[in-house]
Amino acid sequence: MTIPVPSQADIDLAIATTSGSGRTTGADTEGVAELAAALGVLRRVESGEEVPDAAVQDAHDLLYASAARHPGGGCLRRLAEELVGRGIVPKPWNYDGKWYLWWPKNGRGPCRDCGQTRSLTRYSARFGKEYRYLCARCRTAERELDVQQAEELRTMLGSSPAHTHADRDQLPTMAGIPAHTGTPSSAAGNRPTDHQWSDFVDRLHDLLAPLEWAGFELPEEWDGEFDPEVGAVLFSELWRGDGCLVAEYRPQVGALELQPFDDVTGDWPESYTMLDDAIELSVGTSGEDGVITVARAAGHAGLLDATHVRVADTAPEEAKQEFALARIRRIFEPAAAFRRLPLVEILREVSEHEWLSTYLEWVVGMAGKDVAPDIVPDAAALGVAAWCWRNNTAVEQHHLNTDVLMARVNIAVTRIVQEYVCPLEGIDWDGIRSALMDPHWSLPDGTPIHSLFGSGWSEVASTVTDELSRWKELDHQVLGTETTLILMTIGGSTSYTDSWWGQGRWHSICQRIIESATAAEIALPTPYNARGQAAFLADLDDPDQLPDHVLDWLIDLPQASSDGPYGLRFHPATRPQHRCWDPFWLSEDQS
Known part of the structure; x- marks a missing residue:
């Protein structure tokens, strides 16, 4: 073992962590030594001390195998987050195949494919792929390659390839979907092969890509069943924050239904449905038209924009207060994690920040008081356009001659900002500033935008640059990526922008x-x-x-x-x- 010897303070903290519910523990209690060793490794890591990868891995594995695995106060997860940051990812079968329960869905570290240290998302080991952490760029490239290879395979084998038993044996069995035998067929009455189930899921993920970009989490595994009358069916819940809907896909007939969510078991007391009525869509079995159909319907239902949610009038006052407090926690808990500070310290700091506190009071607390604290990239882009260009700057003082011209410039600004907002890597403030200040930046007809403001451009440029710089400093020094994206999402979802181009509706x-x-x-x-x-x-x-x-x-x-x-x-x-x-x-x- 390479784990450093824990200090007495580590041992005391381990004892305190495992005590509770009337149970007293000591240094000899089972699991305390392992937890103390893990806490000692984390203490050294968080203080900036160089701790070998092997020591972090050993501390994680020792704690996992110990009696303190569950009462460890999140220590196992913190070690997993550190390992992700070092590019260490388990194999699918490690830790009884359940490691995904405490390894983070998102993190920051070296991307498996490009090797660059970036914001990462974990993707599951479906269809022969290993569990992997990828940046947004490499995930996009992976999907494009999958589509290309699938098309090449279909071209080689024809539209209805006859798969061999050897082909079947190499395919993974999806959770909730049993392995099948039989001949492939697109008819609803014939049971699909494993290859076809895999194609169905790929197609479903393509169809739901607009919702995924808007912040909905697609499940790593889909529930599935087969009925001779209706054919294959894939279904699961899609969550964004506490909002939920149900997706049901019948691939062999090209039908997708987005349904209301009903917490019939009471397992999700803070949840609410994103839909009141079901949306039935004909999406075909292939092609881009189905994706457009889903995007249009989701946009019409408001699913591609930030969620506006209120508490029912019949709820007691305490529930309304708790709902408001939960919203504040969800906005700033990522900032607390980013700064490694208690939440109360972050809240005190932002409340004492004169400029930020004004934004929080007016935009977050009043104009956007009913906007859920989620990350919606297109809404965040509108937030940057609204509060770093149109408001709090000299743009309004130099209002252009017509509303049409102002609308054209708003659209031009929003288009630029969209290019520099990523739900994982955050907002590239320098990229936005460079693009907006580029003297060649023009309307589609070739008119340079700086020329529209005449002599007022220098003041416009100066004030816009100041706002972008302020937010960059807050992002990098105070709030972190997630909280900044949430605040910009809220800022782009108020009455200031509800008629702007760039929203899902x-x-x-x-x-x-x-x-x-x-x-x-x-x-x-x-x-x-x-x-x-x-x-x-x-x-x-x-x-x-x-x-x-x-x-x-x-x-x-x-x-x-x-x-x-x-x-x-x-x-x-x-x-x-x-x-x-x-x-x-x-x-x-x-x-």
């Missing part, structure tokens, strides 16, 4: 405006009065490419009365959808 908002105008017999702008609604809606996905008179029509419908119908500025479709947390078991009406 944009397509749905535009559709509702067009429908309102058509119902009121207001003509579409040229050339769409001839080309039709479908062409108009498709082109509105990139509104900065459209002529001024078209954007002007969208912002304020012409010839509409004060009672409506309304354009983008006032249409009810711009208001976010709200979810409800209803702790009915605490309701005063319960008997």
Whole structure:
């Protein structure tokens, strides 16, 4: 063993940690020595002392095999996090195959593929792959390679390859889906092969990619069953924070259903459903059209934007207070972990930070008070655009001549920021600053954006740079990646941005405006009065490419009365959808 000898303080802490519930422990109590050794290793690591990889690994393994494995106060997980940071990952069969229960889903360390130290996500050992920690870039590359290899394999074998028994034996059996025999077939009445189950899951992950980007966690393993009448079925819960929905996929008939979540067992008392009604979608068995269909439906349902959630009116006041406190904890616990400080110290520090406390009071506590503390990259990009460009800077003082021109610049800013926001690696503040200050940065028609502000550009550039620099310092020195992304997600989900391009509901908002105008017999702008609604809606996905008179029509419908119908500025479709947390078991009406 390479573990350093623990100090008396380590032993005392181990004793204190394993004591409780009326049980007294001592240095000779089973498991205390192992926990003390592990605590000693962590103490040395966290103090900056050079501790060999083998010592961290041995401390982890010794604690895992000991009686203090569970009452160790999170020590086993902290050691696992340190090992991830050193690029050490177990094999799937290590630790009885259950190591994923305490090894972190996310971490920071060397990516298995590129070797760069980055934010990492753990991916499961499905389809012959090992458990691995990858950065966002390498995960994208891996998926693209998988698609390429699958296409090459289909080309080589044909659309209905006849798999041999040797092929079957090399395929993993998925949790919840038994290994199958029989001939492959796409008909619902025929049982799929293992290869087909694997293809079904790959297809499902492609279909759900818009939800995954918006912060929903896809399960590492899907439950599955086969019915001769309806064919194969894959299903699981999808979570974002405490919000949940259920996905049910019938791949052989190309059907996907997103369903409400019901905590019938009471296992998730803090949960709430992301949907009130089921969404049934025809997604086909291949092709990009199905992905677009899911993205459109998810956007319409508000699933691609940050969650707006409130507590049911029937809940007691204590539940409402606890809900608000839980929100604060979830915003700042990542910052506490980043700084390795108690949460109370982080809260005290941010409350005493004059500039940040103003943002927290107004944006987080008032304008965005009902926004869930999740990470939604597109919403975070809107937050940066809103609070580092449009607000708190000289941009508004030098308001451009028309709302159309301001909208064009807002879109241009949002497009740039989106390129520098990653849900794992965080926000590249320097990249945003360089792009926004680039003298060649232009509107689609080639007009340099700095020229639009004339002599006021120097003040605009200076104040925007100041805001970006402030947030960079807060991100890197005070808050850390996760808390910063959460705060920007909230900032991009208030009434300031609810009509901006870049949110998941944009397509749905535009559709509702067009429908309102058509119902009121207001003509579409040229050339769409001839080309039709479908062409108009498709082109509105990139509104900065459209002529001024078209954007002007969208912002304020012409010839509409004060009672409506309304354009983008006032249409009810711009208001976010709200979810409800209803702790009915605490309701005063319960008997």
